[in-house]
Amino acid sequence: MKLDILAFSVHPDDAEISAGGTLLKYSSEGKAVGIIDLTEGELGTRGTVQSRYEEAEESAKLLGLKIRENLRMKDGFFEPSEENKRLIIQQIRRFQPQIVLANSIIDRHPDHGRAAKLVADACYLSGLRKIETSWDGAEQNSFRPRLVLHYIQDYFITPNFVIDVTPFAEKKIEVIKAYKTQFFDPNSSEPETPISGEEFFDFVKGRMLNFGRPAGMKYAEGFTIDRLFGVKDMFDII
Numbered sequence: 001m002k003l004d005i006l007a008f009s010v011h012p013d014d015a016e017i018s019a020g021g022t023l024l025k026y027s028s029e030g031k032a033v034g035i036i037d038l039t040e041g042e043l044g045t046r047g048t049v050q051s052r053y054e055e056a057e058e059s060a061k062l063l064g065l066k067i068r069e070n071l072r073m074k075d076g077f078f079e080p081s082e083e084n085k086r087l088i089i090q091q092i093r094r095f096q097p098q099i100v101l102a103n104s105i106i107d108r109h110p111d112h113g114r115a116a117k118l119v120a121d122a123c124y125l126s127g128l129r130k131i132e133t134s135w136d137g138a139e140q141n142s143f144r145p146r147l148v149l150h151y152i153q154d155y156f157i158t159p160n161f162v163i164d165v166t167p168f169a170e171k172k173i174e175v176i177k178a179y180k181t182q183f184f185d186p187n188s189s190e191p192e193t194p195i196s197g198e199e200f201f202d203f204v205k206g207r208m209l210n211f212g213r214p215a216g217m218k219y220a221e222g223f224t225i226d227r228l229f230g231v232k233d234m235f236d237i238i
Contacts, residue, residue, distance in 0.1 A: 004031040006097035010115035018151035020172040021165025027064035034067035039075040047181030088122035159222025
């Protein structure tokens with residue numbers, strides 16, 4: 001199966017929080033969209049590995065994903081090793097996405113920036129034919145995605161561009177709430193975290209408002225890219 005967009009998320013729920021509206025938008029347009037989680041989020045303060053899998057599955061249904069898989073790297077301790085790069089290269093060559101979305105280049109959680117670099121490096125290396133990988137016993141061909149974009153997470157980063165997600169803002173919040181153990185639950189007895197308060201949803205919507213307003217949109221999601229990119233027609237720029 002070839003994907004149009006493949007989002008990598010170091011923890012289950014990362015992509016939903018920062019790029020959920022974008023994934024909903026393109027899924028609704030018939031694009032083939034998938035998520036690969038790098039870790040099981042086993043170090044998360046709330047919930048369990050099992051509950052995260054169940055919540056990720058529910059989120060995948062709401063997003064209309066074609067695939068969602070987990071590479072089971074070590075939460076908090078994964079390294080940009082050859083082994084981990086090869087795991088990601090296998091998935092890039094397997095699904096041959098036009099666009100890859102990855103974690104924020106720098107953020108409060110150290111896993112986010114480390115994962116951003118790991119995925120970006122693997123996307124480049126995936127295009128080198130002398131790096132040999134296989135899947136299900138078959139040799140894989142080299143492949144490099146057309147674009148590698150980084151979504152923006154907790155820290156504010158000025159985006160290189162924004163995507164209008166106004167029609168999908170409310171459903172994005174619904175998707176995030178699929179992670180019941182991680183976010184606001186007045187009946188939960190688990191410890192509070194920076195994302196478990198009810199006000200976190202205000203933050204998510206506020207960030208979308210913040211990105212949208214300068215571009216003349218109500219709600220938008222922002223992305224960064226580590227190279228110069230161009231447009232074919234200046235009249236397409238909003």
